Amino acid sequence: MRATLLPYGRQQVDDDDVSAVVGVLRSAWLTGGPAVAQFEEQFAATVNAAHAVAVATGTAALHCLMHGLQLRPGDEVIVPAMTFVATASTAAFEGATPVFADVDRDTLLIDGDAVVSLLSTRTRAVVAVDYAGQPCDYDRLRSICDNAGIALLADACHSLGATYHDRPVGTLADSTAFSLHPVKHITAGEGGVVATDDARLAESARRFRNHGMSSDARHREKMGSWVYEIGEFGYNFRLTDLQCALASSQLQKLSGWVSRRRALASRYRELLAAIPGVEPLRVNDGSCHSYHLFVLRLPVDQWSADKQVLFAALRAEGIGVNVHYIPVHLHRVMREQFGTGPGMCPVAERAYEEIFSLPLFPAMSDGDVDDVVEALRKISRRYCTVA
Ligand SMILES: *Cc1c(COP(=O)(O)O)cnc(C)c1O
Numbered sequence: 001m002r003a004t005l006l007p008y009g010r011q012q013v014d015d016d017d018v019s020a021v022v023g024v025l026r027s028a029w030l031t032g033g034p035a036v037a038q039f040e041e042q043f044a045a046t047v048n049a050a051h052a053v054a055v056a057t058g059t060a061a062l063h064c065l066m067h068g069l070q071l072r073p074g075d076e077v078i079v080p081a082m083t084f085v086a087t088a089s090t091a092a093f094e095g096a097t098p099v100f101a102d103v104d105r106d107t108l109l110i111d112g113d114a115v116v117s118l119l120s121t122r123t124r125a126v127v128a129v130d131y132a133g134q135p136c137d138y139d140r141l142r143s144i145c146d147n148a149g150i151a152l153l154a155d156a157c158h159s160l161g162a163t164y165h166d167r168p169v170g171t172l173a174d175s176t177a178f179s180l181h182p183v184k185h186i187t188a189g190e191g192g193v194v195a196t197d198d199a200r201l202a203e204s205a206r207r208f209r210n211h212g213m214s215s216d217a218r219h220r221e222k223m224g225s226w227v228y229e230i231g232e233f234g235y236n237f238r239l240t241d242l243q244c245a246l247a248s249s250q251l252q253k254l255s256g257w258v259s260r261r262r263a264l265a266s267r268y269r270e271l272l273a274a275i276p277g278v279e280p281l282r283v284n285d286g287s288c289h290s291y292h293l294f295v296l297r298l299p300v301d302q303w304s305a306d307k308q309v310l311f312a313a314l315r316a317e318g319i320g321v322n323v324h325y326i327p328v329h330l331h332r333v334m335r336e337q338f339g340t341g342p343g344m345c346p347v348a349e350r351a352y353e354e355i356f357s358l359p360l361f362p363a364m365s366d367g368d369v370d371d372v373v374e375a376l377r378k379i380s381r382r383y384c385t386v387a
Pocket residue numbers: 057058059060083084086087129155157158179180181190191192
């Protein structure tokens with residue numbers, strides 16, 4: 001048993017990250033300055049997108065994506081049931097109705113057949129969520145969306161650094177949202193990015209993050225002008241230069257961190273193969289998984305204890321497991337506003353009873369993985385009925 005709890009995720013901030021932030025603190029621009037544009041350029045190059053727009057959070061990035069659709073009341077946006085609430089709440093904020101698609105049992109990625117069955121004349125977009133860091137079946141989703149004449153959006157808050165048939169996440173949908181929250185691949189404290197090849201969508205996100213203004217403060221200063229135009233309402237979703245400097249510094253370490261996450265995941269897979277009753281999610285051929293999460297399934301019919309008990313038992317061993325996610329259509333606000341409820345997405349609902357996210361972050365040691373596996377071995381001996 002571990003003396004201290006091993007968390008499921010944790011950021012890494014090195015001395016050079018700290019220096020980058022301090023440099024901005026001593027400069028003329030704390031927000032709206034050159035560090036923002038520099039980060040955006042570096043990020044766009046990293047994910048191979050034509051445009052990147054830095055915003056306050058991953059949720060704000062999703063909100064920009066939804067705003068770019070120019071949704072009207074009654075419009076529908078199809079999202080997977082197994083995701084974070086922000087994938088759906090941002091559609092609701094823009095006046096649309098989120099429609100929940102069930103997921104594939106073995107990957108927990110949005111199920112293409114479920115999407116097809118939910119298409120209606122009011123459907124405006126499908127949101128692909130690259131659950132745990134594995135890209136969705138973008139070829140299938142692209143053909144569904146093209147046939148229906150609707151947009152394909154990506155919630156890639158889990159999948160920075162992943163590729164799909166050698167194409168990086170960030171170019172696979174019409175526009176893509178990333179998060180820079182501390183548990184994600186790189187961090188800005190809080191932060192998000194919109195990536196797109198579409199200049200019109202990038203412009204829309206730039207205006208929306210800055211009150212709907214036609215120009216930003218730095219541009220006006222350069223032009224020696226005070227004039228701006230507000231053609232629509234927007235938010236203050238700006239990311240500061242302090243945060244962008246941190247994010248730029250972190251971005252340089254992305255590929256090393258993704259490799260480390262992948263190595264830790266391989267070690268988990270190898271060692272877990274010997275433990276009865278535990279089932280890692282499947283990785284599709286052609287996908288390079290960037291492992292925001294390592295998700296393990298403990299099928300309910302193979303265990304004598306329920307999730308609550310197993311969760312507590314792992315925590316008692318010092319293993320900071322977590323659960324991603326409570327299916328979004330089960331939340332009270334969704335039931336009340338959109339009439340959703342249990343039974344609508346049975347695969348996601350069943351998965352919720354069985355999934356645990358194991359600790360996974362680049363600074364973890366191989367020995368940490370061994371501790372997690374040992375704790376699982378212990379609870380398997382005690383509670384697994386197929387052992
Ligand atoms: C983290 C996350 C978000 C929200 O990102 P924030 O930066 O926390 O606002 C949205 N969707 C998914 C799938 C996420 O994991």
